[in-house]
Structures are given as C-alpha cells and as structure tokens.
Amino acid sequence: xxxxxxxxxxxxxxxxxxxxLLVLRKPAEKFTAQPASGxxxxxxxxxxxxxxxxxxxxxxxxxxxxxxxxESDDFLVYAENLRGIGCPEETxxxxxxxxxxxxxxxxxxxxxxxxxxxxxxxxxxxxxxDLLPKETEKILDALDQEKETLLKKVIRAPRSEPKxxxxxxxxxxxxxxxxxEKTQRLRDAADKFNKLRQEIQxxxxxxxxKQKKMAALxxxxxxxxxxxxxxxxxxEFDLRRSPFAQQLQNLFGFPASEAELRAMARLTMxxxxxxxxxxxxxxxxxLAEQLSQKAKIDKQMIALLGExxxxxxxxxxxxxxxxxxxxxxxxxxxxxxxVDVYELNRSIFKQVREFKKSNVASEEREAAxxxxxxxxxxxxxAHLGVRAAETYRRNFNDWNxxxxx
Amino acid sequence: xxxxxxxxxxxxxxxxxxVLLFCLKPxxxxxxxxxxxxxxxxxxxxxxxxxxxxxxxxxxxxxxxFHWHDIESEDxxxxxxxxxxxxxxxxxxxxxxxADIEKLFAERKKRLESERTxxxxxxxxxxxxxxxxxxxxxxxxxxxxxxxxxxxxxxDWEIMQSxxxxxxxxxxxxxxxxxxxERALSVAKKFVDRxxxxxxxxxxxxxxxxAEEKNKRYAEMKxxxxxxxxxxxxxxxxxxxLFGNLFSNDATKESxxxxxxxRQITQLKQRFDNPLEHELLKYDGNDxxxxxxxxxxxxxxxxxxxxxxxxxxxxRAHDRGFEQLCNLAEENGLRPxxxxxxxxxxxxxxxxxxxxxxxxxxxxxERWLQLQAIEQSTREAIEQMLGEKxxxxxxxxxxxxxxxxxxx
Numbered sequence: 186x187x188x189x190x191x192x193x194x195x196x197x198x199x200x201x202x203x204x205x206l207l208v209l210r211k212p213a214e215k216f217t218a219q220p221a222s223g224x225x226x227x228x229x230x231x232x233x234x235x236x237x238x239x240x241x242x243x244x245x246x247x248x249x250x251x252x253x254x255x256e257s258d259d260f261l262v263y264a265e266n267l268r269g270i271g272c273p274e275e276t277x278x279x280x281x282x283x284x285x286x287x288x289x290x291x292x293x294x295x296x297x298x299x300x301x302x303x304x305x306x307x308x309x310x311x312x313x314x315d316l317l318p319k320e321t322e323k324i325l326d327a328l329d330q331e332k333e334t335l336l337k338k339v340i341r342a343p344r345s346e347p348k349x350x351x352x353x354x355x356x357x358x359x360x361x362x363x364x365x366e367k368t369q370r371l372r373d374a375a376d377k378f379n380k381l382r383q384e385i386q387x388x389x390x391x392x393x394x395k396q397k398k399m400a401a402l403x404x405x406x407x408x409x410x411x412x413x414x415x416x417x418x419x420x421e422f423d424l425r426r427s428p429f430a431q432q433l434q435n436l437f438g439f440p441a442s443e444a445e446l447r448a449m450a451r452l453t454m455x456x457x458x459x460x461x462x463x464x465x466x467x468x469x470x471x472l473a474e475q476l477s478q479k480a481k482i483d484k485q486m487i488a489l490l491g492e493x494x495x496x497x498x499x500x501x502x503x504x505x506x507x508x509x510x511x512x513x514x515x516x517x518x519x520x521x522x523x524v525d526v527y528e529l530n531r532s533i534f535k536q537v538r539e540f541k542k543s544n545v546a547s548e549e550r551e552a553a554x555x556x557x558x559x560x561x562x563x564x565x566x567a568h569l570g571v572r573a574a575e576t577y578r579r580n581f582n583d584w585n586x587x588x589x590x
Numbered sequence: 591x592x593x594x595x596x597x598x599x600x601x602x603x604x605x606x607x608x609v610l611l612f613c614l615k616p617x618x619x620x621x622x623x624x625x626x627x628x629x630x631x632x633x634x635x636x637x638x639x640x641x642x643x644x645x646x647x648x649x650x651x652x653x654x655x656f657h658w659h660d661i662e663s664e665d666x667x668x669x670x671x672x673x674x675x676x677x678x679x680x681x682x683x684x685x686x687x688x689a690d691i692e693k694l695f696a697e698r699k700k701r702l703e704s705e706r707t708x709x710x711x712x713x714x715x716x717x718x719x720x721x722x723x724x725x726x727x728x729x730x731x732x733x734x735x736x737x738x739x740x741x742x743x744x745x746d747w748e749i750m751q752s753x754x755x756x757x758x759x760x761x762x763x764x765x766x767x768x769x770x771x772e773r774a775l776s777v778a779k780k781f782v783d784r785x786x787x788x789x790x791x792x793x794x795x796x797x798x799x800x801a802e803e804k805n806k807r808y809a810e811m812k813x814x815x816x817x818x819x820x821x822x823x824x825x826x827x828x829x830x831x832l833f834g835n836l837f838s839n840d841a842t843k844e845s846x847x848x849x850x851x852x853r854q855i856t857q858l859k860q861r862f863d864n865p866l867e868h869e870l871l872k873y874d875g876n877d878x879x880x881x882x883x884x885x886x887x888x889x890x891x892x893x894x895x896x897x898x899x900x901x902x903x904x905x906r907a908h909d910r911g912f913e914q915l916c917n918l919a920e921e922n923g924l925r926p927x928x929x930x931x932x933x934x935x936x937x938x939x940x941x942x943x944x945x946x947x948x949x950x951x952x953x954x955x956e957r958w959l960q961l962q963a964i965e966q967s968t969r970e971a972i973e974q975m976l977g978e979k980x981x982x983x984x985x986x987x988x989x990x991x992x993x994x995x996x997x998x
C-alpha cells in the first residue's frame with residue numbers, strides 16, 4: 186500500500202514538473218497572431234513558429250522588435266499581425282492598400298508590356314474601349330476582381346466615403362453650418378428617394394404613369410428634406426437659391442454688406458421674370474404686371490440703398506460693366522477708370538444708335554461711323570492702356586462692331 | 591527509509607502543485623494579443639524619448655512589450671526614424687506616410703474650402719475667391735514639398751490613384767518602366783496644376799501673359815520629366831493622338847491606316863496643329879482664327895501624305911463638318927468627287943477670309959468689301975457645282991460657314 190502511494194506520488198511529481206515546464210514555455214507564443222476567420226492555419230503556424238524561435242533566443246535578453254516578425258507574403262496574416270501589435274485600423278488599411286495596389290498595378294503593367302510594340306497598330310485599328318484582345322481583357326477583369334476581393338477581405342475600415350454618399354443640394358447651399366447630424370439625415374433621405382426613383386424607372390409602367398409617379402415622389406422628397414431644416418435654415422436656403430443670390434458674384438462695383446444683400450434677396454424673392462413668349466395673347470398683360478411689380482421692388486430698393494447706390498446696383502447688372510471689371514481685375518485698373526470707360530461706351534453707343542436712326546445717306550453714314558470707331562479706339566487706349574485695350578477688343582469686341590456696315 | 595522517500599515525495603507533490611498553480615494564475619493566462627499588449631505597454635519601461643524616437647542603442651524594446659504606440663508619432667521625421675529602427679521596409683514607410691500626409695492635407699483642404707462666406711458681392715467675392723485659390727495652391731505646394739523632403743519622392747496621390755485604376759493610362763504610359771511612368775505622370779500633374787492655377791487666377795479672362803506663363807510651365811515640365819528624349823517624344827505623341835481624337839473609330843477603319851501611318855499623322859498633328867499647344871496658347875476667347883488655320887495646314891499635310899482617296903476617308907472620320915457634308919451628299923446622290931471639291935472650296939475660302947481679317951494694313955471698309963467678295967464668289971462657285979436648289983439645301987444643313995465668311 187505504502188509502495189503504491191510512493192509510486193503515485195513520484196508519478197504526480199513527474200506530471201507536475203512536466204506541466205510546469207510546459208507552462209513556462211507557453212509565453213513564447215505571445216506574438217502568435219490571432220487567426221482571423223478564413224486565414225489559413227498553415228500561414229498562422231508559420232508566423233507563430235518564426236516568432237517562437239525569436240523569443241526563445243530573447244528569453245534571456247529580449248530582442249528589439251523587428252518588422253520581419255509581422256511581415257508576411259500572405260496579406261491576411263500581415264493584416265492580423267499588424268493588428269496584433271496594436272496598429273490602428275486606418276494604418277493597417279494604408280499599409281495593405283499600398284502593398285496590394287502596387288502588386289496589382291505591376292501585374293497589370295506586365296500584361297500590357299507585350300502590347301507596347303503594337304501600340305500604334307492598336308490605336309489605328311481598334312476602338313479605344315476595345316484596344317486589347319478579348320482574352321487579355323478577360324485576364325484584366327479577373328485581375329480587377331481578384332484585387333477587389335482581396336481588399337474586401339483584408340481591409341476592415343471603409344476605403345471610400347460612408348455608405349450614404351448622396352450629397353444634397355441643401356448641403357451644397359448651406360455648407361458645414363448644417364452640422365453633421367442634419368447632413369446625414371439629408372443624405373439618408375436623398376438615398377431613400379434615389380432608390381425609389383430607380384425603382385420607378387426600372388418598373389414596367391407606361392412612361393406617362395412613370396412621370397406622374399416621379400413628380401409625386403419629387404414633391405415628397407422636397408418635403409422630406411425640408412422637414413430636416415429649421416425655419417431659419419429653410420429661409421436661408423431659399424434666399425441663397427433666389428435669382429438675386431445666384432448672380433451675387435457678378436455684381437461688380439457695388440460694395441454691399443451681408444445684411445443689405447440679404448434684404449435685397451428678400452425683396453426680389455418673388456419677382457416675376459419677363460414673359461418669354463411675345464406671341465402669347467397674355468404677353469402684354471403679363472409684361473405690364475411684371476413691370477409694375479419691378480417698379481414697386483425698385484422703389485423699395487431705393488428706400489433701402491438710397492438713389493446713388495441703387496444706380497450702382499443697376500450698373501453692376503450690365504454685362505459691359507461686368508466685362509470691364511474683369512478686365513480691371515486683370516490689369517489693376519482703378520474703379521474710377523472702369524466707371525469712366527463704361528460711361529464713355531454708353532455715350533458712344535447712344536450716339537451710334539441715334540445716328541443709325543437718322544436718315545443719312547449710306548456713304549456718309551459709314552464714314553461717320555468709321556470716325557466714331559477710330560475715336561473710340563483712341564479713347565479706350567488712352568483710358569486703359571494699349572495692352573488692356575487690345576485684350577478688351579479681342580475678348581469683348583465692342584467698339585469694333587460700332588461701324589456695323 | 592521507504593517512509594522517508596514517500597514523505598519527501600508527497601511534500602514535493604505539494605510544492606510542485608503550488609508552483610504549477612502559481613504558473614497558471616490568471617495574469618499568465620493568454621488573452622487576445624491586442625488587449626494584452628496594451629496592458630503591458632502601459633507598464634513598459636520608458637525607452638521612448640520625449641519626441642517618441644526609439645533609443646535603440648540604450649535599451650532594446652523587449653519583443654513582448656512592443657506596441658504600435660511606441661513607434662507612432664505626430665512628428666513625421668520621428669515616425670520615419672522609429673519605423674526604420676524596427677527595420678520597416680522603405681516601401682512600407684512610404685505607403686504609411688504617403689497616405690497619412692494625404693489625409694492630413696485633405697482635411698486641411700476641406701477646412702479651407704468650407705471657409706466660404708456666401709453673402710459677398712462681385713469685388714469682395716472675387717477677392718476672397720482669389721485668396722482662397724492661392725491658399726489652396728500653397729497647400730498643394732506645401733504637401734508636395736513635404737513628400738519630397740520626407741520621402742524623397744515626386745509621386746502625386748491623385749495620379750497614383752488613377753494609375754492604379756485606369757487601364758488606358760497604364761497602356762498609354764506603359765512604354766517606360768513602371769517607376770518612371772509613375773514619376774513622370776506625377777511630375778506632369780504638378781505642372782498641369784500650375785497651368786490650371788494660371789487659368790483660375792485669370793477669372794475667365796486670359797491675357798497674352800497667361801499664355802506665355804502656361805507655355806513656360808509646359809516647357810519646364812518637359813525638361814524635368816526625367817524621360818529620355820525618345821520616350822518624351824513617344825509620350826507626347828500618344829497624348830496628342832488621344833487628345834486630338836486621332837485614334838480609331840468606325841470611320842477610321844475604312845481608311846485602313848497602319849500603326850506606323852497613324853504615328854506619322856500624329857507627328858504632323860504635333861507639328862502643325864498640336865492640341866496641347868492650343869490649350870496652352872489660347873488666350874483670346876472669341877478668336878478661333880489661329881486654330882482654324884493650323885487645322886487646315888494639318889489637313890493639307892495629311893492629304894499629301896495619304897493621297898486624295900484615303901484622305902477623304904480620314905477626314906470623314908475626324909472632321910464632323912466633313913462627315914455631315916458626306917451624309918448630305920449621300921442622301922442627295924452626289925458623287926464623292928463633288929464632296930471633296932466642296933470641302934476644298936470651303937477650306938480655301940475660310941483660309942482667304944481668315945487672312946483677310948488678319949490684314950490690318952487694309953482700311954477697315956476695304957477689308958469688309960473684300961470679305962463680302964470672298965463670300966459672294968464662294969457662294970457662286972458652290973452654286974455652280976450644286977445648282978440653285980441644292981445650294982439652298984446645302985446652306986440650310988451644312989452651310990453656316992458661308993455666312994461667317996463675310997463677317998468683318
């Protein structure tokens with residue numbers, strides 16, 4: 186009995202010693218990367234084995250970390266090893282994307298290499314989107330597919346924009362003042378309605394029915410988007426989308442404060458456009474209404490800006506004044522020079538128009554117009570300088586047209 | 591004695607079981623590498639200097655305590671030094687830093703672009719636009735300089751993304767080794783950006799000085815692309831073939847051009863009607879005269895190179911006006927010779943009118959009378975070929991250029 190106890194005890198000692206030795210050896214596996222789903226066991230074992238060996242060497246004096254301990258030809262293993270040392274997901278993404286892009290671009294270029302000597306023949310005989318033989322195109326497509334699949338497997342962080350990427354008009358108009366939460370809600374709504382639009386488009390409905398549904402959907406979409414915005418944001422959006430606000434950047438020579446510009450946008454918000462169809466039976470009535478409304482708006486504008494600044498505003502809408510301002514910006518002309526040249530042009534054109542109306546004989550008329558043209562040219566050069574005057578002539582061609590033979 | 595051995599053995603049992611239990615206590619039970627490494631990293635000895643540069647000479651990092659935090663640094667040179675210290679391959683260092691710098695600058699660019707003030711009228715708007723454009727270009731220059739300093743590279747992120755994705759770009763630039771193509775395309779992008787800067791600063795009104803500046807940039811670009819002159823020539827020809835729409839389409843197939851012929855035609859295009867130079871030299875928006883002249887010169891050269899019959903096919907493939915003329919001729923049963931004769935009359939008359947307009951030595955009225963005469967004689971010549979009825983049809987469908995002839 187005693188012998189049996191001793192034997193059991195000695196055996197237990199042996200088991201304990203073996204167990205202790207095994208436990209003491211276990212820390213060497215610390216660097217073995219955690220296998221990711223789908224990672225081949227062989228690959229992991231290989232990395233584990235390498236690290237194990239290194240750590241054994243370093244058990245007495247720890248060796249410095251070396252990149253070769255995590256680098257692997259297997260991208261999945263490489264990614265897992267990087268994650269294993271706490272490399273941020275974004276950096277894992279950068280490292281692996283660069284490696285994969287590099288690898289695949291070289292493989293693609295290797296495929297192109299034999300065709301380089303035939304480049305001009307290909308360009309001469311094939312369409313641009315059909316330059317290479319079908320078999321090569323197939324290999325290229327497979328290569329693309331392989332790269333895409335690999336990136337999807339290896340990269341965890343999103344490689345491009347977030348999933349809702351339908352940037353909205355509201356975002357474009359109101360900018361970052363909207364905040365990220367509202368921006369996202371707007372994008373979600375845009376995505377939802379874009380999907381519904383696609384569904385209608387691809388449905389077998391008759392065209393008229395599709396258009397009807399599409400119109401209703403558009404109304405719903407506007408309402409859904411607008412419901413995201415506060416009343417102040419909505420007002421700002423509508424103001425910024427108004428015809429007045431759209432031409433703000435062209436209003437040269439009219440310095441105005443933000444408050445004034447907003448007030449002007451509000452005043453013109455519902456301004457009717459000039460009726461387009463002169464043949465319409467309602468043309469005269471509509472034109473009269475439009476002119477009467479414009480007169481009222483002008484009055485309010487004068488009250489807001491004063492007579493002189495209202496005149497400046499009206500002038501800033503003239504295309505010739507805009508062109509002169511563009512020229513002024515290029516040649517550092519003073520605002521006064523621009524105004525002087527503009528006034529000069531106006532008076533000349535007035536003179537030409539009156540002259541054309543008069544009953545002067547053709548030859549006399551041509552001679553007089555030629556004189557006006559030459560005088561204008563000299564005056565323009567005197568005001569603008571030779572270079573700016575030449576640029577003006579070449580680009581806007583105004584006084585060249587004066588003789589109009 | 592036996593009792594003694596048994597007692598020692600049993601005593602040893604307790605000791606060994608104790609040691610085993612100690613070894614198996616929770617702190618040494620393996621956990622997920624990341625969380626473990628973080629814990630260990632927190633208590634790691636201070637081997638990292640204040641600027642986070644690893645001091646490899648003093649105390650090597652124990653492998654088991656290594657964490658990415660130990661090498662990552664917001665100071666790029668320190669980050670690079672740390673990566674090199676752990677023998678990270680240069681290619682990988684480039685990949686990490688190139689992407690990181692891009693993200694950093696993309697964020698700065700986004701911030702800059704969002705600094706727009708909406709309620710600004712013309713002059714204020716233009717002033718802030720120009721200032722913003724300048725800051726954006728400065729930012730781009732700063733990014734390029736940083737990449738050059740840190741990574742000794744000219745590579746451009748945007749170009750590299752196109753290089754990875756665009757097969758046509760790969761084929762076009764594939765006549766040089768990959769690294770050379772990547773560099774040349776990136777350097778070209780830098781100069782294209784500078785050329786665009788001239789356009790943006792112009793506010794839509796280009797002046798001769800702009801054309802001069804753009805041309806200077808283009809010449810500078812060619813000199814620093816780092817390509818052998820034969821490669822440079824090949825690269826430019828390929829671009830001209832693409833931008834000049836000389837490549838094959840359904841109609842070109844009929845002219846049966848060989849690759850060598852297409853290359854020679856592209857060389858003619860490069861010499862007489864270079865689309866890249868048009869883009870650079872154009873500064874007067876209304877005047878299409880110089881471009882029209884060079885196009886005519888190019889066609890003349892192609893005609894003498896290909897011969898009349900093949901030229902006609904080539905022309906049909908590459909000149910929309912001539913194609914429309916051919917269609918009209920076919921619909922009305924006109925002979926191909928008539929089509930070509932009409933085209934020649936059109937070319938000669940357009941050329942004569944252009945030269946007349948450029949002749950500033952002539953008094954304006956005289957010039958106008960001459961232009962009217964060109965228009966009249968051209969009209970008569972075409973009427974003679976087509977007859978009155980067909981001339982009317984011709985004028986309505988493809989004869990807009992006739993009215994333009996007499997324009998002062």
